Amino acid sequence: MERLCQLVKTGFKSLWRKSLVAGLIAVSVSATALQPAHAQRNLPIVRDAEIEALLNDYVVPLLKVAGIRRNRVDVVLVNAKSFNAFVSGTKIFVNLGAIVDSDTPNELIGVLAHEIGHLAGGHQDRLRQQLDRAQTIAVVSSILGAATVIAAASQRNGAGARAGAGIAMGGTELAQRGLFAYQRTEELAADRAAVDYLNATKQSSKGILKTFERFHKDLSLVRDRINPYRLSHPLPRERIAALEILAQQSPYFNKQDASSLQVRHDKARAKILAYTYGPNAAENAFSNAKGSVAHQYGQAISTFLYRNPRNAIPMIDKLIRSSPNNAYYHEIKGEIMLQAQDAKGAVKAFSDAVRIDGARSPTMMVGLGHALVLSGSEEDLRRAVGELEVAISLDPANSNAHRHLAMAYGRLGDTGSADLATAEAQFYAGQYKSAKQFAARAKRAFPKNAPQWLRADDILRFKNPKS
Known part of the structure; x- marks a missing residue:
């Protein structure tokens, strides 16, 4: 009996986790130049110095008023077209689709303020506690249900067996609903915190309301079929009702974004559209603003990606003449030169980008390193x-x-360092088996306990994550 209950407990725990994850997935659906970064399984992360700098400027004032140190939070770009952002640990993940679909900086800033509300409120830690509590409820219910099933089966009582199964599944449903109700409360708390942060930084709350209106329209075809008790987020109309009066009372409600910030935002959207939405996406998106900086930028990037890169050179040169101290124009020119197989020209462009860039972006340095290797x-x-x-x-x-470092060392004849750099590249790409193979080779090339030997040894000792 004890062994059977343990098996039932384990099985229902697995079932409960699977059903909970399915529920979370169901509700989350609603919600360089862009170089692919290290792999996080099923999470396609990208790196782009220009867009990261823009989002950094969005979050810094919000983090300050929320009492969170900037150096403790990273903003990470996710290559996904859905409008979504979420927090995990000390990272704020932002889908590229959220940037593209935000017509103004204020709309995206409102979303970021909401996520910072989760961080400041410690919602992740409390959610883990609620998960443990909900799992306990589900497991206890499953054991009671299993005991009822066993007792009924021994007495050949079909009705009793069905009742026992009902107890088990009912406990799982109760646990899920309780968890979702808790999450909905936290979401409303993060919404309220977002409005407070926006007021404290003298920014409008209109953008976050517009985002909820977008969600409300997206649900228009299925709204009647939604069970609100099985959602981890409140319905958009509920969120609007909870914030609308409060937001409109702010003296900053009708304040618009600075025109220079709108231009940066539009350029980020144009870049994402060109890189990820197809050859004509950026030009079509800004077809009503032909001649604008964003339209020119998108056209230059699209030309080098999908047409003749050499034809994109005069386009980007025109933008550089209009803003010679824009490091990101020089960075894109470096990418264009690489595509045009002009390594020397790429070195010059990336060198200018690194020299001008005040943020010391490692992404730009990597571009320069790549050009120098070539x-x-x-x-x-x-x-x-x-x-x-x-x-x-x-x-x-x-x-x-x-x-790229591995390529440089390899061409210089330093095979040990090349193997170690390759091991690092494979390791951070999530290719652990290959990383260990190169680390084993690298380890033989260095004296025992040398820094390189120790790093290779660390990779060899790393235990692959099970999932």
Whole structure:
């Protein structure tokens, strides 16, 4: 009996977790140039210096009023077209689709303020406690139900067996509903916190209301078939009702974004559209604003990606002449030059980008390192090693940086360092088996307990995650 109850307990725990995850997935559906980054399973992360800098400018004032240190939070871009953002640990994940679908900076800032509300409120830690509580309810119900089934079966009582199954499934349903009710409360709390942060930073709450209106319209065809008790988020109309009066009372409700910020926001949207939505997406999106900076930017990027990269050079040069100290224009020119197989031109463009960039973006340094590797002279290869080592010190998990560093060391004849850099690249790309193979080779090339030997040993000792 004890063994059977343990099996039932384990089975229902697994079933409960699967059913809960299915519920969470069901409700979440509603809600460089763009270089692919290290793999996080099923989460396609991208890196882009320009868009990361823009989002950094969005979140810094909000984090300050929320009492959160900026150096404790990272904003991560996710290559997904759905309008969604979420927090995990100390990271705020933002889908590219959320940026594209936000017509104004204020709409996206409202979403970021909501996610910061979750961080400041400690909602993740409390959610884990609620998960444990809900799981306990489900497991106890499953054991009671199983005991009833066993007793009924021994007496050949079909009705009793069905009742026992009902107890087990009913407990799971009760646990799920309780958890979702708790999450809905936390979502409303994060909404309220977002309005407070926006007021404290003298920004409008109109954008977050517009986002909820968008969600409300998206649900128009299925609204009548939704069970509100099986949602982890309140219905959009409920969220609007809870915030509308409060938001409209703010003296900043009708305040508009600065025109310079709107231009940066539109350029980020144009870049994402060009890279991820197809050859004409950026130009079509800004067809009513032909000649605007965003339209020109999107057209230049689309031309180099999908047409003739050499035809994109005069387009980006025109933008550089209009704003010679824009590091991101020089960065894109470097990408264009690489595509046009002009490594020397790419080195010049990326060098200008790194020199101008005040944020010391490791993504730009990686671009320069890549161009220097392709340029091929021994002097350029040694410079590439220097640039890439600095980039890695700022962003250790950048698999592209390690990959280009491996190429540089390989061409310089330093096979041990090349193997170690390859192991690092594979490790941060989630290719652990291959990483261990290269680490084993690298380990043999260095003296025991040397820094390189120790790092190779760390990779070899790493235990692959089960899931």
